[in-house]
Amino acid sequence: MFTSHQVLDEPGRPALYNQWFDFVFPGLDGRTIWNAEIITARKDFWDKVEAIAWDRATALMSEEDREEEFRMDVVPIFVGRHKIYRSVQRKKQRYPAFGDLTFREYEEQLKAQIIANEPPAVHERFKSDRTYRYGIGVKLVVDAEEIDQAAVEAAIERFRVAGEGDWTAPTPVPRERVPAETENAALAALKDNSLAT
Template sequence: MRRDAAEYGGRFTSHLVLNEPGRPDLYNQWFDFYFPGMGRFTIWNAEIVTARQAFWDAAHNEASSRAYAALGDADLDRESKLDFEPADVSRTGKVLTYRLVKREPVRYVQFDGRTLSEQIDLLETAIIRDEPPVIYESFKLDWSYAYGIGLRIVQDVEVINQAAIEAAIDRFLAIGETDWVSSEAVPRDHLPLVREQEALASVDYPSAQLGMPVR
């Protein structure tokens, strides 16, 4: 952490870029990082998400569950199957690499002619509008991690930045490094009214790789 103090402030470290120039706040809704616990040998392997991101995840997961539940076994097998074809072949005929075969999406009668992806989008929009998930600020421990102790943090902030991460660390240490769920739900007006893809599609930001605006 001392080596990364100039980038992360000295209280945590990460393999991710925290302060990417020009990156809009909507693209900074989660972050993975490590920080030391109160115990001498405790390392917390943490993921922090905004309440907005937790809301989007919950709505998408519920929509996906409902859509997949409407498919039969044969449909599920077809949706999960991946086909590959040779991409590069040596002079002797040996296949060097493969590429994924692009398939035409299947349109289902039970979805009124929509594809699985389109049905999930439709359900997700309806869930956000009519059955918005209830989100709570929380800390959730996960002891199954190979490195450190897993920790998922949900925080009601607009953007994940250094200040938000340090505030979450302070709060977690103050409650005694344990599971915790707020007694009050995040207010509905703090949460989005559209799907994540719709929100992100409304924002342009420069791509260093492409040298052009991307959505």
């Protein structure tokens, strides 16, 4: 039903790491190639929370602070005759507007507050994008624990039944199906659990 250069259903890989997948599949007309990205509702929720937190945090910064915070410093290094660049780690700046936290610390704090107090609604959906160079792009958001072969095949079937067009579920994914913690907190807990075993 589909093909991809990415590995799917990797043995032993925790479900939390299987929240998205890129693949291509043929359209029902036999001519269209759908260039797809599929993500879970959980990942879509985290992405929305991050976008809200980013906008709120950067709104508190001056233009100079934003330029300094997001500037990438690189140094050239040579590998044989080839010149490549390595990024330079800079000391993290603390901002009075953030209560003397770094940008990342404040952003993480905001994300936790957004999840607790004003979680954004997440809907299953299909959204096409005709700007892709190869095929027609489509983003598929599905309410699944992880993206595995069964989730991909079910999404393709639903997309086809919906007429291979844009669609949004009329009701949001139930609140108990989206996370109560930030993505970073969930990943840190998973890492801590794997180190403990």
